[in-house]
Amino acid sequence: MKRLLAIRTLRGRLALMTLVTSALWIAVLTAAFNLALDKRLQAQADDVLRTRAEAVAATVEARPDGKLIVREPAEDQGLDSGVWIYQGTRVIEAPPSSPAGLQKQADRLAGHRGVFADSAGPGAWRLYAFPVEATGGKAQAGTVVTSVSLDPYRSTADTALVGSIVLAILLLATVYLLTRLVVRRALRPVAAMSAQAAQWSEVGAPERFGSQARPAELASFAANLDALLDILAAVLRNEQQQAAELSHELRTPLARITAETDWLTRRPRSADEQGASHAAIASAAATMQQICDSLLSEARTRGSQVPGRCRFPDVADRLAQQSAAEYPGAPAVKVEGEAVSVGVSESVTERILVPLLDNARRYAVHAITIECTAEAGRARVYVSDDGPGVPEQFRASLFEPGRRAHPEDGHDGAGLGLALARRLARAAGGDIVLADAGPGSRFAVTLPVG
Template identity: 60%
Template sequence: MRALPRGWHRVRPGTLRGRLALLALFTTAVWVIVLTAVFNVALEGRLRAEADDLLRTRATAAEATVRVHPDRSLTVDEPAHDRALDTGIWIYQGRRALERPPASAGVQRAADRLAGRHDAFEETGGSTPSRLYALPIRDHGRQVGTVITAVGLDPYRHTAQSALAGSVGLALLLLGGVYLMARGVVGRALRPVGAMTRQAAQWGGHDIGRRFGAAPRPAELNALAGNLDELLDRLAAVLRHERQLSAELSHELRTPLARITAEADWLLARPRGPEERTAAIEAIAQGADRMRTICETLLAEARAGSTEAPGRCALGTVVRDIAAREAPEAADRPQAPPIAVRLTGEEPMLVAGVSPAVVERILTPLLDNARRYARDAIALECSAGPPGSVRVTVTDDGPGVPQDAHDAIFEPGYRADPADGHDGAGLGLPLACRLARAAGGELRLEPALRGARFVVMLPAG
């Protein structure tokens, strides 16, 4: 591949409009050059053909004035008051000239060379070029003389040169017009792109909730609008996640930090005994451990990818897929009950405004919790919630959540009964709650006649 000339990067336009205009100019220039060359070649051929026709016509007219005698001698009968045939016409009998008009030495030598030939052309050079034609004079099929006509080529060449100059000038004007028009058309076509880019930048800085939507526009701009909307969705998710993470850190760390501060102030207020000092240090250590657990949980949730765009998904399909994937795990545990899936309402209306992966990460901790405590049944129910939302309910027929632990189960590291024989670190439910909030919804525990009933509210898609 040939390298670009040095300095080309300085000549090549830096804008897409300029590059497209140059591309259109180059393409048009190729065609204009080809058409101009073809036109001038065709015109030159046509002018040459006209000169040849003129020579033949004059030669035929001159031949009509020549009489052939029985002895094959020639005489010329010149018409009265007609000197047109005397200009540029030679009449030869053999190699001897009967009629010889005044002409330059070059033209005369060319006429002498054509004497005795038939249907032949010859051109002379110099500052005043001419074209000559030889027409034979025959008697009973035998050539007895030659009529030679000549015409100056200056008018024809002047016409060809004028046509060439005019076509080149017209081509240059056409290329200039094409370049300006291409820049204007490309600039007008790219104007909506620039406007959409500026709007996206403005919305990203000041109005993150605005979107381009599905307004009528060309297909290419629809694709660009979709990509920009997706980018704004991602940016909104990032900002929402940052605000949510900051709020969660502030809220969750406030209680253990206040306890640590109170215990430290209590220790410093006056001398304490060994038992009091040990109890205070243990309280401080528990508060610090709880803060560590909270930070690890929130950071794990941040690393889990909650900054992705909300997306859309059909809840019925996602819930069925989750239940189908959980079935093999339940089969490995004979005591684990099956998962029943129920849909309330028309399935096409049950569309969540979050991605399937987020829904799965929210529901998986709830199903894990249900499998630990359920006796005979676990149910997943999808239904329409309040306007603009959809609902997923996870229920089981286990012992349920103690009344005094309804608020604490969503705190990182909390377990209602650590000695209940089930594994778990008390992080699943807090993680599901934070994921639901980050997606614009919520997770809550509702009263149930039997077992536990967790309700996930998500924005509708």
């Protein structure tokens, strides 16, 4: 089994497995054939002994006084060879010559009826005792013992054994070679499909194997490869989109840092001017860090197998206090709703809600509300404001990267906050939608319950 597992090719393993299975079956069939042949040859030898004994017994006459008279037919050399005739235990006729020890074995059979025995001396002989009935058939007057050499029969059996072994070896070699040939031809389309799939996956080609006529196994293999290629293509598109969005969003703060650095180095500035430039550079750098953290969180959340956990309204209260501390002039954030455990980590939950709160704070007039409810095994968080709401013509592209409803409002972002928040929510197993129309905007964040 270790050698079987050491074979790395599927063709080799299948061929070896077929060889082992065939060897077991052929060994069983060869053994059964030779056993059956051996029994058949022994039965033939017994038939010869019995027939000769009956023929010899027909030439023996038992008198009323118990004496046996042997009538000698013409040309009885065939009957006399290997034949003993006993009256009681006394031999009255014996073959001219017999192997050593065969006479004693024949003597032991005198007086028996219908008994077979094998000689214990050199050579292989089989003997048979046939009774000679007395007149009236009430007693056994004598015994005819016949013998036959088993050497011809055993020679036939040995020849058959050697022939069957040679035939089995040739058959196994043929089975092994044919199995390797058939498996190689059967796997050739699989190897071609695998190579084609690898080539397509490297370049992101849109080609697929499709549902053209193939054997059932290859059709299933092609379908699975197509599904895998679709997943790889989706991952590639996602990575490309993420890189494009990252570069797009980072362009604005990076341009601001470059401009402020240029402005500082061109001529001497006052302390206030330098402080303002440093603050602008720090703000742009913080924005860049927030963007990078959001995208990295989305990537880690999408690939994570173990979700985090946090509890509402604890996260919402902390965000409300943070908003009040950082933006003292902005409308206060009010937290409402049930206490719900969410199956997402605190950091990811915060990164989902912060862009929504920034958006609400930008347009709110008097109030911002965070409300949490549990609905059918899902946690739903609503972020609302009492601002002008989302323009009708902008709702279809609300979550598209780089889109802003009011580009002239003085906000220096690039319109990626809502897009990143939705991507992060979906990576965590939830979603973000615009809940309903009307005065102000109301976003619904759906997250799994922890």
